[in-house]
Amino acid sequence: MDIPRAQGKKKSKWILGGAAAGIVLVMSIALSRFEPAAPTVERAGVWMDTVERGTMLRQVRGPGTLVPEQIRYISAVTAGRVERVLAQPGITVTPETPLVILSNPEVQLQAMEAQRQQAGAEASLANLRATLENQRLNQEASVATVRSQYREAMRQLEANMQLAQKGLIAQNDLKRYEDTAEELGKRLEIEQKRLSFIAQSMKAQMAAQNGEVERLRGLSVFQQEYIRSMQVAAGTQGVLRELPLQEGQWVNPGDRLAVVVQPGRLKAELRIPETQAKDVIVGQRAAVDTRNGIIPGRVTRIDPAVENGTVTVDVALEGPLPRGARPDLSVDGTIEIERLASVLHVGRPAYGQAESTVGLFKLEEDTRHARRINVQLGRSSVNTIEIRGGLKEGDVVILSDMSAYDTADRVRLK
Numbered sequence: 546m547d548i549p550r551a552q553g554k555k556k557s558k559w560i561l562g563g564a565a566a567g568i569v570l571v572m573s574i575a576l577s578r579f580e581p582a583a584p585t586v587e588r589a590g591v592w593m594d595t596v597e598r599g600t601m602l603r604q605v606r607g608p609g610t611l612v613p614e615q616i617r618y619i620s621a622v623t624a625g626r627v628e629r630v631l632a633q634p635g636i637t638v639t640p641e642t643p644l645v646i647l648s649n650p651e652v653q654l655q656a657m658e659a660q661r662q663q664a665g666a667e668a669s670l671a672n673l674r675a676t677l678e679n680q681r682l683n684q685e686a687s688v689a690t691v692r693s694q695y696r697e698a699m700r701q702l703e704a705n706m707q708l709a710q711k712g713l714i715a716q717n718d719l720k721r722y723e724d725t726a727e728e729l730g731k732r733l734e735i736e737q738k739r740l741s742f743i744a745q746s747m748k749a750q751m752a753a754q755n756g757e758v759e760r761l762r763g764l765s766v767f768q769q770e771y772i773r774s775m776q777v778a779a780g781t782q783g784v785l786r787e788l789p790l791q792e793g794q795w796v797n798p799g800d801r802l803a804v805v806v807q808p809g810r811l812k813a814e815l816r817i818p819e820t821q822a823k824d825v826i827v828g829q830r831a832a833v834d835t836r837n838g839i840i841p842g843r844v845t846r847i848d849p850a851v852e853n854g855t856v857t858v859d860v861a862l863e864g865p866l867p868r869g870a871r872p873d874l875s876v877d878g879t880i881e882i883e884r885l886a887s888v889l890h891v892g893r894p895a896y897g898q899a900e901s902t903v904g905l906f907k908l909e910e911d912t913r914h915a916r917r918i919n920v921q922l923g924r925s926s927v928n929t930i931e932i933r934g935g936l937k938e939g940d941v942v943i944l945s946d947m948s949a950y951d952t953a954d955r956v957r958l959k
Contacts (some may be wrong), residue, residue, distance in 0.1 A: 583914060583957040584950055591945040591958075593908065594892035598938045601890040603882040603926045605825060607855065609815035611835070611874045613806035614861075617781045620799055622774035625649040627794045632803075634788050638779035644803050645790060647775035656768035663761040670754045677747040684743050688736045695729035702726045783807040786872065806872060813842060813860040815878040822847070822856035824882045831860045834877045838867030844880060879927065888923075889932040895946040899925035906956060908941040915943055917954045 625647030632644045702722045708714040779785065787804040796802065813833045817825060831842045841864045848857035860878055897903035901922055906915035920942070923931030936942065950956055 583955045584953050585959050586915075586947075586950070586956045588958040591943050591947075592892075593941055593943050596889055596891045596932055596936045596938055596940045596942065598887060598889050601885040601888050601926065601929055601931060603824070603885060603924060604879050605817055605821040605882060606877065606879045606927045607815045607817040607821075607858070609813050609833075609860075609876050609878050611811045611870060611872055611876055612814050613808065613872050614810040614812050615781075615783075615807045616786075617779075617783070617805040618801055619644070619777060619780060619803040619805065620801055621647070621777075621796045622798060623647075623649060623652055623771045624795070624797050625652070625775050627790050627792050627796065630788065630790055630792060632779075632785055632788060634785050636785050637783070638785050638805060639782050640778065640780050642779040643776065644779060644785070644788060645777040647777065647796065649775065652768070652771050652775070656765070656772055659761065659765040659768040663758070663765045666754070666758045666761045670751075670758050673750060673754050677743075677750060681740070681743050681747060684736070684740045688733070688740050691729060691733045691736050695726065695733045698722070698726040698729045777802055779803070779805050781805055808871060809866075811866065811870065811872065812845070812862060813840075813876055813878055815858045815860060815876075815880070816855035817858050817880070819851050819854055819856055822858070825856075825858055825880055829880055829882065831878055831880045833860060833862065834879075835867055835870055835874060836876070837869050840864045840866065840870075842878075882926075885924065885931065889936065889938060890929045891932055891936070891942060892944050893925060893928055893930045894942075894944040896948070897922055897930070899923065899930065905935075906943040906947055906950075907936065908943070908958075913958055915956050915958060 626649065627645060628648045629646040630644075631646065632638065632642065638644075702719075702725075705714055705719050705722045709716065709719045783805045784807070785803060786806045788802070790796070790802060813831075815831075815833075825844060825847060827844050827847065829844045831844055833840045833842055840862045842860040842862045844858055845861045846859035850856075858878075858880065860880075894903065894905060897905075897920075899922060902919055903922060904917050905920045907918050908915050919935055920932065921934035923933040925931070947956075
């Protein structure tokens with residue numbers, strides 16, 4: 546009777562153990578299906594925006610400076626020493642306003658030598674003219690003498706021919722008169738050709754000497770310009786911006802002496818990031834913020850080169866300048882690229898470039914949780930970006946930097 550009672554207890558233990566194991570298994574499966582607890586995010590610490598459909602204004606922005614439209618750089622024409630500085634930066638100048646006086650004895654010696662050579666060439670020209678004119682007159686006298694002899698020989702020949710017809714002169718004597726007349730005719734022709742040649746040669750020699758005189762005269766004028774250039778004037782009307790010279794300083798040809806600008810005619814030079822400059826074209830509207838007012842403008846030039854990751858864009862200012870606007874003033878410029886009609890757009894997220902896919906947290910219906918979804922971005926602007934997929938009108942997304950929650954697919958807003 547005791548044996549059956551022990552077997553029943555053993556069976557009951559097995560049943561209880563199996564039930565406990567089943568419960569543990571069921572609980573493990575259930576727990577594995579539960580999502581991990583969502584991390585908590587302070588609602589006040591995130592920036593959210595609502596997806597809208599409508600017109601989106603595409604813009605690019607960049608810092609820059611105001612620069613004069615007309616800048617005159619005054620450079621040294623010749624080497625020299627600064628004798629006197631007659632002006633200071635900031636004054637208003639006219640084209641005749643003296644700025645600097647330079648000196649260089651070598652330049653003055655070269656000018657004097659050029660004048661001496663010019664005077665010598667002019668004297669040689671006068672001597673050549675007198676010599677050639679004398680030769681021409683002598684040749685004209687020779688032509689006149691031979692012409693007279695030829696005419697006299699022709700008169701004698703005519704008289705002797707009449708005598709020969711009457712038999713009063715021998716034929717040999719007549720032939721001799723004919724030969725003399727023919728010889729003098731040839732001599733007259735030769736002398737006349739010689740006179741013509743002398744006249745042509747005279748023109749060529751005079752032209753060559755005149756050319757030499759003009760060359761030396763030009764050289765002398767050039768050297769005089771060198772001397773005058775050492776009396777440096779502004780050359781234009783405006784404001785003297787730079788004059789970095791000291792008395793006694795030596796300057797070389799090409800060194801910058803001064804800079805004159807017209808402060809009333811300014812333009813903005815904006816530095817646009819190279820990734821955004823591809824959409825900028827000449828003629829687009831722009832707005833330049835001087836921090837004391839916004840000036841409308843228009844793009845007039847785009848630098849073809851990239852420098853330090855930016856492209857320089859010139860904007861002509863079309864409105865009146867606010868008070869305090871002056872060269873080298875730091876400004877911010879915004880250029881209007883295009884207007885996109887009836888597109889989904891939202892504020893630009895902290896991370897996410899144009900034409901890319903990015904993960905954003907979209908607010909759920911309970912407004913207390915946000916879930917990560919992939920959003921396809923399109924064209925971008927300064928503060929907004931186009932939505933091409935993943936969101937619809939009315940969706941609310943978090944635009945703040947959520948990189949601290951990269952491992953979470955869902956967050957709770959507190």
